Amino acid sequence: MYFAVIAAIFLMVFVGLYVWDRRRISNGIFLTIGLFFVLLTILYVVLTVSDRHDVVRVIVTGLAIILILLIPFFFFGLIFGLIMNGRTMMKKEGKRLANLLPMFAGLGLLGLFIWGIAQGSFISSPPLAAIFAAIIMILTYFIFFFVTFLISSFVYQYNFPRYNQDFIIVLGSGLIGDKVPPLLASRLDKAISFYTKQLLKTGKQATIIVSGGQGENELTSEANAMRLYLLEKGIPEDYILMEDQSVNTLQNMRFSKAKMDAILPKYKSIFTTNNFHLFRAGLYAKKAGLKSQGIGSKTAFYYMPSALMREFIAIVMMHKKLNLVIVGLILLMFLGLFLISFL
Template sequence: MHPRRASAGLPGAGSSTRIYVEPVTFGLLALLPAALFVVGVSRDRRKVGNAVWLGLTLMFLLLWALSSARGWAADVVGVGVVVALLLLALALPVALVVNGLFMVLREGRRLGNLLSLLAGFGILGLDLVFLIAAADEVGWIAVTSGALVVVAGYVGFLFGSLLLYAVIYGRTGRRSGFDAVIVLGSGLIGDRVPPLLASRLDRGAEIFRRSADRAPRLVVSGGQGRDELVSEAAAMRDYLLAKTIPPDAILVEDAATTTEENLRLSLALLDPPTERVAAVTNNFHVFRTAMVARSLRLPVDVIGSPTAFYFLPSAFLREFVAIMTRHWVAHAMACGLLVAAYLLLVLG
């Protein structure tokens, strides 16, 4: 008896277009990205490619599990797939809309706070387009919806891969034994340190104390915004002094306005330069900060601090958009190639 083969129809392709793949093929396809993931992490944990290889590995392993399940296992997998699709198509967008409304009420109507709301409405809009296309099996609506699903699938794959790898990155690596700790600013309320920045400072103080045997220096980094009464660095220094951090251990960098400047200007203050440097930011910002450090060729380990749960969806979406725009041409080309391949299969 031959093993069951995986088959998949393409949106807008009609019932005649099917792709059949032997289950073992998916298992074999998972080996290459898995190997590249291990090599990539061992060489540099801060590479975006590591997230992609991890995502591809998990995707092929999932396809292998789906296509090779038998008997009761196949029933369990089938129910799991249906539940997962319902969560992604219905529960997730509703949760994002609710979170977006809460963000607007709690944090204001800035674009960054609207991202979860926009993402939720975007997924619901895609659901509606797909439902309309179901009544137009081979027409232009179905073909167009299929192309939208391909693009959404690409973006969703990247988001899921980056989110998972960012969590892994933030929970691994060195946590003590540093010669210097840099705490990145995140904005003040007048001259007061808000909870988001306080969590960074508390984590920075914790790492500073854990590294006491190396007599570390603690750098606070952040300039003064237009609506701030003092520089972020000055307020951060006062906060740390109240936490009994020795004043002679604190260095003040009060000119930075971006993550890149936070890292570059803070490291310039360290004389002599040090080999073991930690940069502290909030957990949602860890991986992008690590990417910036890598692009600047700075020897920095990035460590995250806790963030209020309601803030995380919009924050992670904002980080994802920032990462995507760093290489938007490459992503646009990838989407174009995927859509072109889809159209060739459907219309060819």
């Protein structure tokens, strides 16, 4: 049972790293590989049993055939879903490039499928075949990375900080003029909920740090708009602290840390953001030297595909040197194979 041993090793490494620091993309890598070998172990056990039991063999064979037949439906369903989600995003959120990411992804997959069919049917060009194979290999790598990111993000959601916090950082996400939009309101409501529960359970009042500067199309700073929102919800002004200089998540964390350091030498803090942004915000908190963990607010379902794609692209850019090296090695490998074919 080599698969089981390998699965156990990867899962134990994941548990150790997760306990040490859950804000690591490597946690998701070890968990993804561990789960893959768990599936292989289950498959091996089922196939071994099916060699001795005709009924089990028939059931396993039937399920395998059904799954294989469902692959085309899943693939084209994914393409259709992504394109329709892009259409929904355009209607509800506007025709910004970020909102079109699901549509671009769906059209890209459709284009690759058509290219693959054409390549196998009537296009007989070795250079095009090599380029197609290289694209598929690079796409496979990024799909694995994306799955790893999704698993890391999902696992990080299960964070239950203790009700002993000194500070709650609320990360800004843009305004509509001088008004707090629903996305940002959900972050503030999450902070209010934690603040209230901590006060009821322990009697301790946390200071809420509203973090965000003023954008080009905004009539006031995000921090000030958030402060007014909290005041309307009944949070005492003495327990609201503004950080209104930051323009990105890393600065949110760094500038908020400076505010907290100036008030208390030792403190406990958490941050709130939307669930899709939680994992990347945790990475930035670590980069800023904060021990803070995050709690996520819910996001509208239709918004999630685009949001997760943006988060993934941001994670890729955080590790751009490593990703460029891997993509470069893949291209060099296919270039070498292409040159060898002419020798």
